[in-house]
Amino acid sequence: MTKKPRLSQTDWLLAGFAALAQDGPDALKAEPLARRLGTTKGSFYWHFADVPAFHSAMLDLWAEQATSHIPAALETEPTPVAKLRRLSQIVAAHRSETLGGVRLDTAIRAWARANAMVADRLAHVDGQRLTQLETLLNETGITNPEWARIIYAADIGMEELSSRDSADNTNAMGSLVDLVLALR
Structure with a gap:
């Protein structure tokens, strides 16, 4: 036996x-x-x-996986614009990555709607991600914080779409960032 x-x-x-x-x-x-x-x-x-x-x-494991790799991945980029583009790729790729074979952000967001502890943790992770995005936008000369929210909200919406159609949003996020950068 x-x-x-x-x-x-x-x-x-x-x-x-x-x-x-x-x-x-x-x-x-x-x-x-x-x-x-x-x-x-x-x-x-x-x-x-x-x-x-x-x-x-x-x-804890989800939050660590969702945020810890970003600063090191951006270090190698030479300019704020390159860092912003890389961040958009990381975020889009992260949405399609899994933890243990499971796409988590959509499930965590659904769980957060009914659980205050989860909602608090999600808000913390969202805050970290928004701060990283705002910082990079500021470094490129874009100081309106609404752009960070718009890009982040687009990413969350794209994640929802991808959970249904499995489409890769890397190019779409890149196009959005390029559009925002063109408005400088």
Whole structure:
């Protein structure tokens, strides 16, 4: 008889992301996740004190994945315009990237509509992203903060469209940034 390998905290988190994307936030409880993974709730509670701690760990991992790579990716760009274009590509590509095979931003936004903790975390990540965008726009000479909101809102809308048609928005985001830069 072969013994199943122990599940790691990451295994649980990735299962949580898959459950969130497929079944919504009601699936983010110990019992349904244990069934999904073919194990007991005891394994869940070995890694997490309770369901809210699990939710918090999920959001920590998502927020880290959503923002941490951007500053290093922009360092190599020689000008503010090049950095802004690169940021638009990163953001568009990030929307199509997955964590554990799951596209998360749409699912996180849906979850945030009914959960204050998730809404707060989403607002923090959105704030970081908007600040990065505003900073780069300012460096190119575009000082109206509404442009950052417009670009970011377009990105969120494109994500929603892509969740339905799987289209790549990299070129569309690039075109939007080029249009904004032409208005300088």
